[in-house]
Amino acid sequence: MKPLIKRIFALTLLTLTALTAFAEPARADTFTFTAIPDEDESRLNERFGKVADYLSEQLGVTVKYIPVKSYPAAISAFRNDQVQLAWFGGLSGVQARHLVPGSQAIAQGYEDQFFKTYIIANTSTDLEASDEFPQGIKGRTFTFGSKGSTSGRLMPEFYIREYLGAPDEVFERVGFSGDHSRTIAQVQSGAFEVGAVNYSVYDNEVAEGKTDPAKVKVLWSTPTYPDYQWTIRGDVDARYGAGFTEKVTAALLNMTDKDLLASFPRESFVPASNADYQPIQDTGEAIGLLEE
Amino acid sequence: MSLNPAIPPTAAEATGRRLARLSGAFVLLALAALWIADIHLYRPDPWQELGRIGLGLVTPYWPDIPELALAALQTVAFALLAVAISAVLGLGLAVYFHWRVIRVLAAAIRSVHEIFWGLLLMQVWGLSATTGLLAILIPFTGIFTRVFADILSQQSPQVTDSLGRAPRLSLYAYGRIAQAWPALISYTRYRFECALRSSAILGFIGLPTLGFHLDTAFRQGDYSEAAAVLWVFLIMIGTVRFWLVPGRFWLVRGRIPRWLTLAFWLGVSVWALPASPAVSGNMLWRFISEDIWPRALLNGDLNKALSWYADVFSTDVWPALWQTLAITQVALVLTGVLTLLYYPLASKTLSGRWSAAGRFHLLLLRSVPELMLAYVFMLLFGPSALPAILALALHNGGLIAFLLANLSEQDKRVTTPDQPTGLMRVLYADIPARFPAFLALLFYRWEVMLRESAMMGVLGIATLGFYVDSAFEEIRFDKAFFLILMAALLNIGVDSLSRRLSRRAGLTAPQMG
Amino acid sequence: MFVLSGASLTYGRRTALEQISLTIDEGEKVALIGPSGAGKSSLMTLLQAQHPGLIALCPQEHGLVNILSVYQNIYMGGLARHGNLYNLLNLIRPWPANRSEVARLADRLGIGERLWASVDRLSGGQRQRVALGRALYRQQPVFFGDEPVSSLDPEQADELLGYVLAQHSTAVVAIHHPQLALKHFSRVIALKDGRIAGDWPTDRLALADLTSVYQPA
The missing domain is CATH 1.10.3720.10 (MetI-like)
Known part of the structure; x- marks a missing residue:
């Protein structure tokens, strides 16, 4: 009997404590950013913690990194002002800047000025590499990367529609692997015959020996397009002091530490503007992913 | 001889026949659903990937x-x-x-x-x-x-x-x-x-x-x-x-x-x-x-909003709804089959000292998140509803078999000397005694499995979750909200149907856990 | 106070009571006798429905909550006198006022020493006292008991029954012992196969008249 009473009592008490524990005040002076690299998402906190330290030093405010799993999560964090700066893909950047008026693209990776998508295939398919769009992929099983990815979805879908038609109609089956590494794994295993993948992830995996060239090969490479970029909210100058946006831009462009850059992974950062991403906006509207 | 010693022969016959008819109807429905469900067996070459998974399992490292x-x-x-x-x-x-x-x-x-x-x-x-x-x-x-x-x-x-x-x-x-x-x-x-x-x-x-x-x-x-x-x-x-x-x-x-x-x-x-x-x-x-509301509705254009909803319903909801139901139905019956095969192995009264191994196996099955199982099966069997069905059936089968094994151990009646032994005991004494509880648990899991098969869509299988996930990825919360609402309604419908059916069949589920 | 005229009660196809007509006035103490299955419990159910708010019931299976203490099981009788919050807090920590009231009652019933034991630790006789305690704690004018002293030894049964009846102005009690029925009640109603087989004031009744009712037909 006694233990029962006490148990009920303890439970009630602690439940109440737990309920009130949410009210943790956010520190308004902390500058928060997020980033999803296009490959190797392991140990994000450790790797981007170093980037946060670097930015903190350069900007003179506390900088914090929060890890997210997906572009939509990054976009909603950006929109809700839970992060003020984000490393977006081409498409997610356009979506985010549309939702947060006044926000701007301030820097992109050197490689992002001329990004590409590879169409890859399992070697058992007898499809051949070519400079022309590979018409032979018609009727195969095909996997994109993540649904919101520029290189894994938007650009390949654009070219597929251009040359063949709507993906659901021209392929036997369409999948979304969710991730570039997984696209490679699924094409390599034969779960899908053909796939679309971020070129830099593919090249790196081949270089590191994670991908077996005897099992999977590149059929075609898309024309270049702009991709990943840093986007910052428009209200940061008012919150962190005039000229804050320029300070952040400068800090990013001056990032030379190979160790820090390897987290993204990019050679260096170069200036960017919203206008650079007009092609992405147009493509998104063309295939109905973005509203006009 | 009477199947269930607690019930006089005539009553046992009637009860048994009613439950058997009910199960038969479910199996037929599942066969019909097989036709709708997007099941396709590809012959991928997963061995390299599976080999790495297997190696990883025995060499954990963090x-x-x-x-x-x-x-x-x-x-x-x-x-x-x-x-x-x-x-x-x-x-x-x-x-x-x-x-x-x-x-x-x-x-x-x-x-x-x-x-x-x-x-x-x-x-x-x-x-x-x-x-x-x-x-x-x-x-x-x-x-x-x-x-x-x-x-x-x-x-x-x-x-x-x-x-x-x-x-x-x-x-x-x-x-x-x-x-x-x-x-x-x-x-x-x-x-x-x-x-x-x-x-x-x-x-x-x-x-x-x-x-x-x-x-x-x-x-x-x-x-x-x-x-x-x-x-x-x-x-x-x-x-x-x-x-x-x-x-x-x-x-x-x-x-x-x-x-x-x-x-x-x-x-x-x-x-x-x-x-x-x-x-x-x-x-x-x-x-x-x-x-979460379509732009037309916010602008006060009710007609346009309704046609927007109708459009989403016919292009996304309707096909996904059937796919979700079909996958659930097949998985439900497969769960039942697996359960009946599995639970005797985990019951001490039926399998003796081997039951410890059976129990461990079932614990593994019910603990691994279904999503993870489905992903591994996807490598094995290629992309279709098949991996989702197998993952759901194994997970839920593991769970129900565990509970049935417990019930079987608690039931002293089947261990009396006049009962048959070995496989005959399983078939003549234990399964009949367990059958009402078994059906009740399956009815109970029906709704849960529906919720899970909708969710499996995030893996790319064309259930409701696929469209929900897509809507979130495309930052179309109006669509996501509508789809979730539809999934919820479907779930409520199946929930009330399963309660009604199990009440009509006179089943009460034993306690979980 | 209670009036039945031509009342019947059936469970499915089985008839429990058939064409019962009777009147019980305020102040009467009625003993129901008859073999098991004669319809005593059914009759009490019918009567109870006429004044549910005035009756303290002591059911046959006691209706105790095993994991709660003797105190809580008795306190339950008084739930209606307090609000939800008061009752819930009492579950966590008994109120001193109720604690002394219930303790006094438990002492009177001979279970004072076991006040904080959970009732699943008690003997059959002790459990019956707890059930009586709850009924007394209801503090109602009418007592309904279904074999309320069946698990007690004869002297205790006699003593406690007297005490319980003294606390209520009206009572209807199903009872097995003809002696107790004669000693403590003003009227005896005998039931057999769902019908009234006899209805006598006790001052004109002898023990021998009653024993025949228990004989199988």
Whole structure:
């Protein structure tokens, strides 16, 4: 009997404590950013913690990194002002800047000025590499990367529609692997015959020996397009002091530490503007992913 | 001879035939569903990938132990706090389950999967403690309300009859809740295990639980790291009774009261939760009043809004709905078959000392998150509904077989000397005795499996979850909300159908856990 | 106070009571006798429905909650006198006022020493006293008991029955012992196969008249 009473009592008490524990005040002076690299998402906190330290030093405010799993999560964090700066893909950047008026693209990776998508295939398919769009992929099983990815979805879908038609109609089956590494794994295993993948992830995996060239090969490479970029909210100058946006831009462009850059992974950062991403906006509207 | 010694031959015949007819109808439906379900067997070459997964499983490795420990602790924190709060809320609501509004509320909130709740809440609260807690505790409150109400209604009415006309809450507290206390506690303990799984799975959408690292490692193909996380998770679930409220199995037996251990864990949980940034009411309001409604509706153009809804319904909802139902139906029947094959292996009375191995196997099956199983099957069998069906059937089969094995061990009747032995005992004595409970549990899981097969869509299988996930990826919350609403309605429909069918068949589910 | 005219009660196809007509006035102490299955419990159910708010019931299976203490099981009888909050807090920590009231009652019933034991630790006789305690704590003018002293030894049964009846102005009690029926009640109603087989004031009845009712037909 006694233990029962006490148990009920303890439970009630602690439940109440737990309920009130949410009210943790956010520190308004902390500058928060997020980033999803296009490959190797392991140990994000450790790797981007170093980037946060670097930015903190350069900007003179506390900088914090929060890890997210997906572009939509990054976009909603950006929109809700839970992060003020984000490393977006081409498409997610356009979506985010549309939702947060006044926000701007301030820097992109050197490689992002001329990004590409590879169409890859399992070697058992007898499809051949070519400079022309590979018409032979018609009727195969095909996997994109993540649904919101520029290189894994938007650009390949654009070219597929251009040359063949709507993906659901021209392929036997369409999948979304969710991730570039997984696209490679699924094409390599034969779960899908053909796939679309971020070129830099593919090249790196081949270089590191994670991908077996005897099992999977590149059929075609898309024309270049702009991709990943840093986007910052428009209200940061008012919150962190005039000229804050320029300070952040400068800090990013001056990032030379190979160790820090390897987290993204990019050679260096170069200036960017919203206008650079007009092609992405147009493509998104063309295939109905973005509203006009 | 009579199948069930407790029932006279004629009655046994009638009951048995009725239940057999019911099962037969379900099997036929499943065969029909096979035709609808998008099942296709590809012949991929998965052996290289599977070899790496296998190697990873036996060579678990994690470079940063504190990080893993924190993730494990946060997994426990979300689960424990969510269960503590939702059990109390659910118990309160269960007392008033005779009010229609409570029944509808409970059915509505439990009809949406934790992952969908998480995706919705994330739009407002981001990746915070609030999102994780609410994503578990909202549907769990609905589940607790229903199950607790069932348990309370099964208590002897004698007590409350002798208490006169006191206020309902007082009557229930003294008369029914106190009577049902052991059953309530045991169900809550079982739910905690489910909550651990939910909490881990929420990591797949970004909360800092074990699933976060599991998903990342899996996606990167770091199978040793994935295995490390998976083993930590499995050990955690397998040993709940040793660490959550020890006392029975501890060296210091009798010295630490259980409520104190529980209080300790609750305290640790509150401390371990990630930060929750303050959210302005504006954001919540914007989400509720604007984001989830189509633009035409906000502009006041009702016709255009209706045609928007009709369009989404015919292009996305309608095909996905059939796919979801078909996958659930096939998985349900397959679950039944697997259960009947599996449970005798885990029952001590039926399999003797081999049962320990059987039990361990079932524990593994029911602990591994279905999503993870489905992903591995996808490598094996290629992309279609097949991996989802197998994952659902194995997970749920493991769960139900475990409960049936327990029931079989408790039933002394089948061990009397006059009963047949070996396989004949299983076929003639045990399965017939277990059959009503078996069907009741399957009916109970039907709704749960529907929720899960909808959720499986996030893997790319064309169930409702696929379209929900797509809508979130495309930042179309209006569409996502409508799809989730449709999934919920479907779920409520199946829930009430399964309750009606099991009531008509005269089945009462044994306690879970 | 209670009036039945031509009342019947059926459970499915089985008839429990057939064409019962009877009147019980306030102040009467009625003993129901008859073999088991004769319809005593059914009759009490019918009567109870006429004044549910005035009756303290002591059911046959006691209706105790095993994991709660003797105190809580008795306190339950008084739930209606308090609000929800008061009752819930009492579950966590008994109120001093109720504690002394219930303790006094338990002492009177001979279970004072076991006040904080959970009732599943008690013997059959002790459990019956707890059930009586709850009925007394209801503090109602009418007492309904279904074999309320069947598990007690004869002297205790005699003593406690007298005490319980003295606390209520009206009573209807199903009872097995003809001696107790004669000693403590003003009227005896005998039931057989769902019908009234006899209805006598006790001052004109002898023990021998009653024993025949228990004989199998």
